[in-house]
Amino acid sequence: MRRGHGAFIVVMVLFGGLIGLGAFTFVYADGASYMSSDARPCANCHVMRAQYEAWQKSSHREVAACNDCHAPHSSLAAKLAVKGLNGFNHSLAFTTGRFPEPIRITDFNRDVTEGACRHCHDAMVHAIDPVPEEEELSCVRCHVDVGHLH
Amino acid sequence: DIFEKKQESRSPFFRVVELTDDTEDPAEWGKNFPLQYDGYVRTVDMVRTRFGGSEAVLQTPTTEDPRTVTSQSKLDHLPELRRMWAGYAFSKDFREERGHAYMLEDQIFTERQQAAPQPGTCLHCHASVYVPYKKAGDGDLMAGFEKLNPLPYAEARTHVTHPITCIDCHDAVTMQLRITRPGFIEGIAQAKAAEGFSAYDVNRDASHQEMRTYVCAQCHVEYYFKGSEKRLTYPWSKGLKVEDILAYYDEVQFKDWTHAETGAPMLKAQHPEFEMWAQGTHARAGVSCADCHMPYRRAGALKISEHHVRSPLLDVARSCQTCHRASAEELLDRAESIQERHARLRDVALNSLVDLIDDIKTAQAAGTDAERLDAARQYQRKASFYVDFVEAENSTGFHADQEGARILAESINFSRLGQRALMR
Amino acid sequence: DIFEKKQESRSPFFRVVELTDDTEDPAEWGKNFPLQYDGYVRTVDMVRTRFGGSEAVLQTPTTEDPRTVTSQSKLDHLPELRRMWAGYAFSKDFREERGHAYMLEDQIFTERQQAAPQPGTCLHCHASVYVPYKKAGDGDLMAGFEKLNPLPYAEARTHVTHPITCIDCHDAVTMQLRITRPGFIEGIAQAKAAEGFSAYDVNRDASHQEMRTYVCAQCHVEYYFKGSEKRLTYPWSKGLKVEDILAYYDEVQFKDWTHAETGAPMLKAQHPEFEMWAQGTHARAGVSCADCHMPYRRAGALKISEHHVRSPLLDVARSCQTCHRASAEELLDRAESIQERHARLRDVALNSLVDLIDDIKTAQAAGTDAERLDAARQYQRKASFYVDFVEAENSTGFHADQEGARILAESINFSRLGQRALMR
Ligand SMILES: [Ca+2]
Numbered sequence: 001m002r003r004g005h006g007a008f009i010v011v012m013v014l015f016g017g018l019i020g021l022g023a024f025t026f027v028y029a030d031g032a033s034y035m036s037s038d039a040r041p042c043a044n045c046h047v048m049r050a051q052y053e054a055w056q057k058s059s060h061r062e063v064a065a066c067n068d069c070h071a072p073h074s075s076l077a078a079k080l081a082v083k084g085l086n087g088f089n090h091s092l093a094f095t096t097g098r099f100p101e102p103i104r105i106t107d108f109n110r111d112v113t114e115g116a117c118r119h120c121h122d123a124m125v126h127a128i129d130p131v132p133e134e135e136e137l138s139c140v141r142c143h144v145d146v147g148h149l150h
Numbered sequence: 151d152i153f154e155k156k157q158e159s160r161s162p163f164f165r166v167v168e169l170t171d172d173t174e175d176p177a178e179w180g181k182n183f184p185l186q187y188d189g190y191v192r193t194v195d196m197v198r199t200r201f202g203g204s205e206a207v208l209q210t211p212t213t214e215d216p217r218t219v220t221s222q223s224k225l226d227h228l229p230e231l232r233r234m235w236a237g238y239a240f241s242k243d244f245r246e247e248r249g250h251a252y253m254l255e256d257q258i259f260t261e262r263q264q265a266a267p268q269p270g271t272c273l274h275c276h277a278s279v280y281v282p283y284k285k286a287g288d289g290d291l292m293a294g295f296e297k298l299n300p301l302p303y304a305e306a307r308t309h310v311t312h313p314i315t316c317i318d319c320h321d322a323v324t325m326q327l328r329i330t331r332p333g334f335i336e337g338i339a340q341a342k343a344a345e346g347f348s349a350y351d352v353n354r355d356a357s358h359q360e361m362r363t364y365v366c367a368q369c370h371v372e373y374y375f376k377g378s379e380k381r382l383t384y385p386w387s388k389g390l391k392v393e394d395i396l397a398y399y400d401e402v403q404f405k406d407w408t409h410a411e412t413g414a415p416m417l418k419a420q421h422p423e424f425e426m427w428a429q430g431t432h433a434r435a436g437v438s439c440a441d442c443h444m445p446y447r448r449a450g451a452l453k454i455s456e457h458h459v460r461s462p463l464l465d466v467a468r469s470c471q472t473c474h475r476a477s478a479e480e481l482l483d484r485a486e487s488i489q490e491r492h493a494r495l496r497d498v499a500l501n502s503l504v505d506l507i508d509d510i511k512t513a514q515a516a517g518t519d520a521e522r523l524d525a526a527r528q529y530q531r532k533a534s535f536y537v538d539f540v541e542a543e544n545s546t547g548f549h550a551d552q553e554g555a556r557i558l559a560e561s562i563n564f565s566r567l568g569q570r571a572l573m574r
Numbered sequence: 575d576i577f578e579k580k581q582e583s584r585s586p587f588f589r590v591v592e593l594t595d596d597t598e599d600p601a602e603w604g605k606n607f608p609l610q611y612d613g614y615v616r617t618v619d620m621v622r623t624r625f626g627g628s629e630a631v632l633q634t635p636t637t638e639d640p641r642t643v644t645s646q647s648k649l650d651h652l653p654e655l656r657r658m659w660a661g662y663a664f665s666k667d668f669r670e671e672r673g674h675a676y677m678l679e680d681q682i683f684t685e686r687q688q689a690a691p692q693p694g695t696c697l698h699c700h701a702s703v704y705v706p707y708k709k710a711g712d713g714d715l716m717a718g719f720e721k722l723n724p725l726p727y728a729e730a731r732t733h734v735t736h737p738i739t740c741i742d743c744h745d746a747v748t749m750q751l752r753i754t755r756p757g758f759i760e761g762i763a764q765a766k767a768a769e770g771f772s773a774y775d776v777n778r779d780a781s782h783q784e785m786r787t788y789v790c791a792q793c794h795v796e797y798y799f800k801g802s803e804k805r806l807t808y809p810w811s812k813g814l815k816v817e818d819i820l821a822y823y824d825e826v827q828f829k830d831w832t833h834a835e836t837g838a839p840m841l842k843a844q845h846p847e848f849e850m851w852a853q854g855t856h857a858r859a860g861v862s863c864a865d866c867h868m869p870y871r872r873a874g875a876l877k878i879s880e881h882h883v884r885s886p887l888l889d890v891a892r893s894c895q896t897c898h899r900a901s902a903e904e905l906l907d908r909a910e911s912i913q914e915r916h917a918r919l920r921d922v923a924l925n926s927l928v929d930l931i932d933d934i935k936t937a938q939a940a941g942t943d944a945e946r947l948d949a950a951r952q953y954q955r956k957a958s959f960y961v962d963f964v965e966a967e968n969s970t971g972f973h974a975d976q977e978g979a980r981i982l983a984e985s986i987n988f989s990r991l992g993q994r995a996l997m998r
């Protein structure tokens with residue numbers, strides 16, 4: 001599921017880029033920050049502040065910033081693509097103010113995050129991780145608060 | 151748009167007007183806090199949920215009751231209630247409660263007012279009484295409270311103008327939450343004393359999170375009128391559980407009325423939301439009334455408390471999903487399956503009570519000896535108070551599901567033991 | 575299907591020995607999986623919790639019962655049980671259950687074996703029967719199952735050697751969870767059919783998360799022996815709720831025994847952990863048995879499942895705290911206050927049932943007509959099954975607190991209606 005969305009995403013992003021408004025805010029709202037692996041830029045948006053503040057108190061504060069969990073580790077292309085897509089989506093949503101509250105992670109981004117967990121913890125958890133044929137074991141079912149409270 | 155948002159976040163609110171400890175009119179407060187005011191006025195909305203909310207029922211206005219819209223009658227919905235309350239004003243008119251905007255008119259025009267003369271005490275929870283109490287007591291809240299209580303309702307109500315307003319929950323200068331209701335100030339002090347906390351002063355000793363519940367518990371509680379002064383009293387000196395409250399009433403030998411069919415000395419329970427909530431999981435977890443009924447809402451860059459107080463099931467996303475990760479549909483379904491299980495058991499309990507009433511009537515006709523009849527009537531008093539306690543509680547079991555079922559179980563037991571007591 | 579998964583198996587381990595579908599000895603498996611094996615063998619530990627766990631009780635070994643240690647007797651703890659089960663083997667010996675290591679010896683040496691001859695079917699849940707069933711059926715699990723069921727227990731048990739072992743829950747090659755119990759394979763298929771899912775094959779259709787519950791539900795369920803073949807049957811064709819199960823038994827006109835004091839056609843409920851769990855909040859939230867009873871444990875560089883299956887209240891940190899933010903003390907307290915409320919109500923229900931039994935006896939002595947007596951006995955059958963369903967369930971209400979209280983409420987109602995039925 002997580003794999004193979006790269007191309008589709010790139011198209012989405014290019015298409016999205018054509019929408020002036022989105023593109024505008026993307027820049028205005030510091031969309032470039034999506035490309036960094038520093039946490040502060042994410043907090044550029046007040047709507048991200050809750051997570052930012054919670055992250056600062058989390059067990060991962062020292063070891064993982066936002067994008068370590070919210071961007072893929074599979075390939076650089078996928079990484080940039082997802083960052084671009086989210087950056088665009090969030091910028092647009094933020095500008096139009098049209099988004100669900102409380103903000104909920106999308107299934108797509110949850111998969112990205114689940115992948116991130118494994119990227120760092122694979123050695124420890126592959127004993128408990130079922131074979132890929134089966135549906136993924138969800139880490140966040142139990143560890144939903146490791147990055148920040150919910 | 152985005153510039154505005156960056157703006158807003160720097161300026162929480164503009165002080166348009168000066169608010170004092172005597173500013174009663176919510177519209178005035180609304181000038182400083184338009185967002186909260188907008189929510190507050192929307193409590194006129196009437197929307198049903200599966201078991202709660204409220205439904206607009208049209209009626210032709212009369213001189214006694216000029217209301218064109220009321221809410222559905224619970225007496226028609228649950229006919230057993232008429233038998234349970236035979237001989238008491240509630241058997242004449244008892245409706246689904248609705249938004250805060252209606253609290254004053256619904257009290258003024260309920261048929262219960264015709265059925266029996268009511269005292270001024272009633273206003274304590276149906277009007278903005280903070281300023282009126284102070285006025286009547288020449289600045290002394292308690293004195294004013296004691297002065298208005300014994301007055302006939304019609305006379306007392308000329309002292310009040312609004313349903314609940316901002317000043318009933320907020321300090322006008324600091325906007326801090328503040329308890330203004332004598333009934334709760336005294337009641338919670340007694341409850342705390344029972345837990346060993348003496349001289350409890352709620353406005354001094356309560357935590358911020360507790361205040362988010364206590365402002366509601368000023369009114370959403372079981373109560374009675376004590377003595378000829380009709381002093382409003384919350385029966386908590388032995389604790390908040392149903393058995394503690396019954397023990398209190400038995401001790402002071404109080405009864406609300408005498409049952410018309412059986413002559414039993416009866417008790418009426420009323421909206422013990424606070425008492426039931428206190429026995430539930432959410433209370434255990436420190437979740438307050440406001441967390442669910444006044445969830446935070448984003449207004450631009452601001453997070454404000456939803457002042458449109460209503461059923462959380464009408465806004466599951468904000469009310470529940472802040473804490474629960476499940477989907478809105480799933481959460482609604484979880485709540486409703488708890489309520490459904492509760493409602494079915496409540497019906498069993500009501501039917502058991504009606505069976506007891508029938509048996510007592512038959513026994514009376516058959517000239518059963520006084521001893522057995524009295525024993526049965528005592529069971530009726532208990533069984534009726536227990537089932538009423540969870541029925542009058544308005545969450546249909548949600549606030550404390552296991553405790554709700556436990557109380558219904560004991561009510562059923564009392565009803566059936568009453569039937570047994572008549573035999574042999 | 576399992577064989578395809580073979581290659582892709584991810585479970586990392588040092589393959590010391592080759593495990594096959596016939597490797598029964600857990601010590602062999604332990605060579606490849608020492609961490610899980612260490613936990614598995616610790617199920618011999620006996621530690622009490624407030625309402626569960628188990629307590630070591632010394633006894634002087636005899637030839638019939640060579641055990642030097644057993645667990646506390648529930649009959650002494652709840653004397654009402656002897657009345658409830660009058661005339662049935664359970665009234666002779668019924669103990670608190672303990673760790674998996676004891677399952678075989680406890681079954682062999684329970685006094686219930688002397689009280690009444692038991693069939694081979696019993697072994698299904700008290701021994702590692704996967705390999706023995708296959709052997710007895712010449713490779714056909716079901717055939718072996720059907721062959722051992724009707725044998726006298728003493729003869730059947732010569733076919734088994736171990737209590738539950740690895741192969742009862744795991745595929746030896748892929749280590750995937752796998753259902754090996756005919757009773758559950760057939761039972762869950764019927765339950766799913768009732769929900770409209772036909773031809774359900776648990777090993778093919780269950781999700782990984784479901785398997786984390788189903789491996790336990792192979793045994794922690796209500797059951798009965800059908801017909802003269804003593805075929806093990808899970809009574810789920812109408813659903814998993816207590817009323818569905820009772821409806822099934824009534825339909826097939828099954829009774830476990832005739833009550834010695836009243837002559838009522840009785841039913842015995844046994845450990846419906848799975849059925850009760852299914853009605854609870856945790857099941858709603860997708861929380862499996864293994865999540866709480868086999869929490870993950872950090873073992874060196876690896877995370878593994880705790881194979882020391884026991885009360886989660888003995889390890890709240892791992893069992894509860896990953897999902898619940900509250901402190902361990904607070905969580906323990908939450909669980910125990912649910913259990914305490916449950917236990918008190920259970921006692922009310924047991925006493926109500928004893929009252930009914932007394933009344934029926936008196937009525938019989940007084941020569942009450944058969945019609946009333948039969949009505950009362952039918953109520954006894956229901957009331958007894960309902961309270962037993964909740965009492966035999968081993969979480970003391972925790973798995974489904976509201977449903978537990980609901981069932982007790984109905985049990986109380988049945989007992990009291992039974993008393994009423996004798997009168998008039
Ligand atoms: Ca309502």
Ligand SMILES: [Ca+2]
Binds near residue numbers: 626628672
């Ligand atoms: Ca035990």
